[in-house]
Amino acid sequence: MGCCLKDDGELCTTYTPAIYDLITKKYTLSILVLLDKYGKMRFSEMLRKIDGLTQRALSIRLKDLEENGIVKREVISSRPVATLYSLTVQGRAIKNAMLILLELSNLISPGSPKDYFC
Amino acid sequence: MGCCLKDDGELCTTYTPAIYDLITKKYTLSILVLLDKYGKMRFSEMLRKIDGLTQRALSIRLKDLEENGIVKREVISSRPVATLYSLTVQGRAIKNAMLILLELSNLISPGSPKDYFC
C-alpha cells in the first residue's frame, strides 16, 4: 500500500490526485460501465446512452480519461470522421473497483432510493 | 450485483446516490483513513490532523457520514462536552474499498505527483 513518512513521524497514505479526482467526477463511472458493456463505442452513441450528459461534459471527461490511461481512443479516417472509444486494461480494473464500492453502498442502504447507470 | 431492467430492455447497474455521492466528496476518505488509524477521535483532534479541513466542512461531513451509517458518534456528558467519532463496520468496508481504488490509481501512474492523507 502506498505510504509516506511525514516530518512529524506520521505514516500516511499516498495517492495520485490526478486519477483519484477524476474517479470522483460526475459521469466517470457511467462512462466506464457503458464502455465495459458495449466494448468500442462512438462519441454520439455514448451521448445517447447516458441521461443528462452533454457534448461538452462527455468531451472533457473522455479527454481526461484518455490522458490518464483509462480509456483508449481510435480515430477512423473516414468521411465524416469516426472515433471509437474503449476501456484499457487499467480502465477495466478501475471500473471493477468502483463497482465494488457501489455494491457496498447498496448493501448499507438496502431501502434507499436507487438510481441507475446504463 | 445490483441491476435493473429499463423500459427499453436495457440491463442497468443500480446504485444508492446518497452514499455513493458522499464517497466522492472531498474529505470523506481522509476522515475514514484517520478514524481507521486512530480509532475513536474527538472533533478537534480530527480538525488538527487533516490539512485544510475547516470546522464547517468537518461538521457537515461527519453528519452526513453518521446519517448513512458509516461513522458512529458518541457524546460524553462531561463539562465541556466531549464527542467521540469512530468507524462502523460498514464504514471500515467502505474505507477498504476506497483504498483499493486509491492503490489502483497509484499503480496506473507510478511517476505522477503524489499527495497524502493522514
Place this chain on the structure above:
DNA sequence: CTGTATCCCGGACGATACTG
C-alpha cells in the same frame, strides 16, 4: 459526426465570527 467556444448558474467549500 465529433468535437470546441461562450456564457451562465448552482452547489461545494473556504474564511470568519459567534454560541451553548
Place this chain on the structure above:
DNA sequence: CAGTATCGTCCGGGATACAG
C-alpha cells in the same frame, strides 16, 4: 470543546451555438 451562521468565491457542469 463542539459545533452553527453567514458570506463570498470558485469550479463543475448545463445550454447553446458553431466549426472541421
